[in-house]
Each structure stands twice: as structure tokens, then as C-alpha cells.
Amino acid sequence: xxxxxxxxxxxxxxxxxxxxxxxxxxxxxxxxxxxxxxxxxxxxxxxxxxxxxxxxxxxxxxxxxxxxxxxxxxxxxxxxxxxxxxxxxxxxxxxxxxxxxxxxxxxxxxxxxxxxxxxxxxxxxxxxxxxxxxxxxxxxxxxxxxxxxxxxxxxxxxxxxxxxxxxxxxxxxxxxxxxxxxxxxxxxxxxxxxxx
Numbered sequence: 001x002x003x004x005x006x007x008x009x010x011x012x013x014x015x016x017x018x019x020x021x022x023x024x025x026x027x028x029x030x031x032x033x034x035x036x037x038x039x040x041x042x043x044x045x046x047x048x049x050x051x052x053x054x055x056x057x058x059x060x061x062x063x064x065x066x067x068x069x070x071x072x073x074x075x076x077x078x079x080x081x082x083x084x085x086x087x088x089x090x091x092x093x094x095x096x097x098x099x100x101x102x103x104x105x106x107x108x109x110x111x112x113x114x115x116x117x118x119x120x121x122x123x124x125x126x127x128x129x130x131x132x133x134x135x136x137x138x139x140x141x142x143x144x145x146x147x148x149x150x151x152x153x154x155x156x157x158x159x160x161x162x163x164x165x166x167x168x169x170x171x172x173x174x175x176x177x178x179x180x181x182x183x184x185x186x187x188x189x190x191x192x193x194x195x196x
Contacts, residue, residue, distance in 0.1 A: 003081040006044045006102035007058065015106035017046030019057040020084075022065050029103065030089030040101040042083035045091065049080070059105065067091050 001009065003017075010016050020026050033043055046058035055063055055073070069090030073082075081096040084103070094100075 001044075001099060001102060003044050003048075003096040003098075003100075006100070007046075010102065010104035013104055013106075015104040016059045017044055018103040018105035019046050019059050019061045020065060020067065021061055026065065026067050026089065029084060033084060033086045033089060033103075036101060037086045040086055042085050042092070042094070042100050044100050044102040045082055045084050046105070047082040047091070059107070 007017055018029070020029060029043075036043075047055055047063070048058065050056055057063060067084075067090055069085065069088065069092045072091060073093045080093040081098075082091050083094050083098070083100050084091055086101070
């Protein structure tokens with residue numbers, strides 16, 4: 001693959017063309033690259049020249065270690081890219097359209113949390129209490145809605161029964177008053193006592 005195709009392939013797999021940060025990493029790559037000398041003469045690595053002529057790693061790591069072959073890099077070629085030789089492990093500048101293997105490097109995902117632990121703990125407790133209060137308010141609101149809706153449902157039926165019962169009581173009083181004129185007062189008092 002060309003250098004550009006290799007960059008795209010690495011990005012699609014979640015990495016970048018490899019950077020070589022020290023001698024240990026270089027020796028590791030040389031050891032493994034040697035296994036592929038029959039398949040390719042070299043591997044693209046993530047070093048390139050920007051428009052200002054500076055050599056940079058694609059992953060923005062510091063360019064503190066180099067392993068250039070004899071006479072490399074030669075000149076200020078902007079259209080050239082860097083390969084790691086499969087046979088020697090040395091770096092050399094070659095045309096970017098050359099067909100080479102490539103080595104991708106995926107970053108370690110490390111999360112660092114730089115905060116004041118006491119402040120975070122207090123903030124976490126405060127947030128917990130706020131959340132707990134909100135949940136409690138919501139539950140109380142739902143409880144009151146259920147209570148009042150059931151009360152209205154059963155209360156409206158009870159009201160009709162009370163009104164119907166009082167109409168029947170008045171009707172029965174009127175009937176008893178019409179039957180016995182003298183006993184009407186006594187019956188009325190009995191009915192009133194029985195209602196209470």
C-alpha cells in the first residue's frame with residue numbers, strides 16, 4: 001500500500017502509523033519486521049515532513065529518537081515518506097507512492113482525573129441529596145394524584161347515595177305524617193333519631 005492508503009487503513013482500525021519513541025520500541029519493531037522480509041522490503045512508519053520541512057510523528061509524539069540509515073534523510077524532499085527497513089530496521093526516505101507494508105499503533109486509553117477529591121466527594125453527596133429530594137417530591141406528587149383521583153371516584157358515588165337516602169327519608173316522613181296526624185311528630189322524632 002502507499003503511505004496515504006496505510007494512514008487511512010490505520011485510522012479506520014482506530015490507530016495511526018507507528019511512532020518509534022525509544023531504542024526498546026525500535027528493537028521490538030525490528031525483531032518483528034524481520035519476520036516479513038520475504039513479503040516486503042519495508043514498512044511505513046508515521047514520520048513525515050510538514051510543509052515547513054519539519055519532521056513530525058503522525059501521532060504528535062516527540063521526535064526524540066531516530067534510527068536513520070546511512071545518508072538519511074537525504075535533502076528536504078516534501079513528497080517523500082519514511083519506511084522502516086524490514087532487513088535492517090533502519091529508516092529511509094522513499095517516494096510515498098511506493099508499495100510497502102505498514103505498522104499501526106493504537107493509543108492506550110488512560111483516563112486521568114486531576115481534581116480535589118474532597119471537593120468531588122462533597123459535590124457527589126450534594127448531588128445525591130438533590131436527586132433523592134427530587135425523587136421523593138415526584139413520588140409524593142404521584143401518591144397525591146392517585147389518592148385524590150380514587151377519592152373523587154369513590155366520593156362522587158357516595159354523594160349520590162347520601163342524596164338518594166335523604167330523599168327517601170323525606171319521602172317516608174311525608175308518608176307517615178299523612179297517615180297519622182297526631183303521631184306524625186313522634187314518628188318524625190324517631191326518624192330523626194334513627195338517622196343520627
